[in-house]
Amino acid sequence: MIKKLLLMGMLLGAVRAGAQTYTPTADNLAARQNFQDMKFGLFIHWGIYSELGAGEWVMNEKHISYDSYKRLADFFNPQAFNAHEWVMFAKKAGMKYITITSRHHDGFSMFGTKASPYNIVDATPYHKDPLMELAQECVKEGIELHFYYSLLDWGRKDYAFGSPIVDGKPVNGDWDSYINFMKAQLTELITKYPGVKGIWFDGHWERDVNWHYDEIYGLIHKLNPAILVGNNHHLEPKEGEDFQMFEKDLPGANTTGFSGKSKIGALPLETCETINNSWGFNITDRSFKSSKRIIHYLVNAAGLNANFLLNIGPMPNGKIQPEFTDTLAIVGAWVQKNGEAIYGTRGSGIPAQPWGVITQKDKNLYVHVMTLPQLPYVFIPQLKGKVTKAALLADGSAVKFKQQTEGVFVYLNGIATDPNDTIIKLTTN
Numbered sequence: 001m002i003k004k005l006l007l008m009g010m011l012l013g014a015v016r017a018g019a020q021t022y023t024p025t026a027d028n029l030a031a032r033q034n035f036q037d038m039k040f041g042l043f044i045h046w047g048i049y050s051e052l053g054a055g056e057w058v059m060n061e062k063h064i065s066y067d068s069y070k071r072l073a074d075f076f077n078p079q080a081f082n083a084h085e086w087v088m089f090a091k092k093a094g095m096k097y098i099t100i101t102s103r104h105h106d107g108f109s110m111f112g113t114k115a116s117p118y119n120i121v122d123a124t125p126y127h128k129d130p131l132m133e134l135a136q137e138c139v140k141e142g143i144e145l146h147f148y149y150s151l152l153d154w155g156r157k158d159y160a161f162g163s164p165i166v167d168g169k170p171v172n173g174d175w176d177s178y179i180n181f182m183k184a185q186l187t188e189l190i191t192k193y194p195g196v197k198g199i200w201f202d203g204h205w206e207r208d209v210n211w212h213y214d215e216i217y218g219l220i221h222k223l224n225p226a227i228l229v230g231n232n233h234h235l236e237p238k239e240g241e242d243f244q245m246f247e248k249d250l251p252g253a254n255t256t257g258f259s260g261k262s263k264i265g266a267l268p269l270e271t272c273e274t275i276n277n278s279w280g281f282n283i284t285d286r287s288f289k290s291s292k293r294i295i296h297y298l299v300n301a302a303g304l305n306a307n308f309l310l311n312i313g314p315m316p317n318g319k320i321q322p323e324f325t326d327t328l329a330i331v332g333a334w335v336q337k338n339g340e341a342i343y344g345t346r347g348s349g350i351p352a353q354p355w356g357v358i359t360q361k362d363k364n365l366y367v368h369v370m371t372l373p374q375l376p377y378v379f380i381p382q383l384k385g386k387v388t389k390a391a392l393l394a395d396g397s398a399v400k401f402k403q404q405t406e407g408v409f410v411y412l413n414g415i416a417t418d419p420n421d422t423i424i425k426l427t428t429n
């Protein structure tokens, strides 16, 4: 009997030890709030692949052998890179944070790392660390910095891309070595680079292995508990993650096929989308989104309680192409004028309507009319609280409204509409 009880006790202990539950610290919770307040970020895909001007998957898509691809490092020399210019570009666009690829699937590290010689400082004639310059500039300019980090690696022997997976490990690789390599790099990224606030993982979907997230996320939060961990695994959030992301889809939508299994959880949300149709620099991709489309994506995301991370792929010389700067200058001017209805807001919980969405901050609701309706009013269902005032955000002029039990009618006749988004601020008690 005593033996049996002892065994049960040991088992329970083991279960408890295995079932580590992640409790975010107060600093982490504050970082999540701040993350949600920022609403708009710049995603940057930049690497040696940029030289070929055909996106970041070029090695894989064009069947370039790893050894041939590696030569790109020999002549990657982005002399025109200027961290200040990039940060000012983001700031001017109204973005509050930058998420940049520290290492993509090609396995090339865009930062000075001791964990592999295949990095921008040691393997290119540039010999400098652009991510350090960017981190320092971000601190100076009050922009948050997050690092994208690929779990998938097409070239490393220990990762063994293409290997069969048995018992959660690649048969032809050395999985423990790969996990340790990632831990070493993540430690560098978090401890060496000033002001880093988040890690954005990608590549989980490539194989069904034991990614050791308990160790990896545990390490990140041990090094800095306030760091926000997100993983583009296209699944529901996992233990140890601090925000949930969606790729090329607003939360709840699944036009890409990526989001079928990513039911919306309780964490802060982010959605990323490309400014044209490519993540990394693509010289033939001229499908540039208009400023209006970008503004609408931002507003729709905010209406669904999500941040918008808009991607650009800078050119191999380190410059951002003029099509992007022109569009984002327009977006920036719009956000500067209408930021009250975006920054610091949360989704109102009122579903998106055919004409637009509603964001909320404290007792204020912001009605974003992006498609003018046929009838001269919009109807807002499920609105809690009594509306005491309605005014056009642009100039504060009064707007007529009528509140009934089923919702609020806001009348648009006679008001100055905005071709991007006519915003009416409702004050409730």
Ligand code: FHN
Binding pocket: 056, 057, 202, 203, 232, 247, 272, 279
């Ligand atoms: O394969 C990557 C792709 O190159 C890019 O980085 C995007 C960004 O969300 N994520 C992956 C696809 O899910």
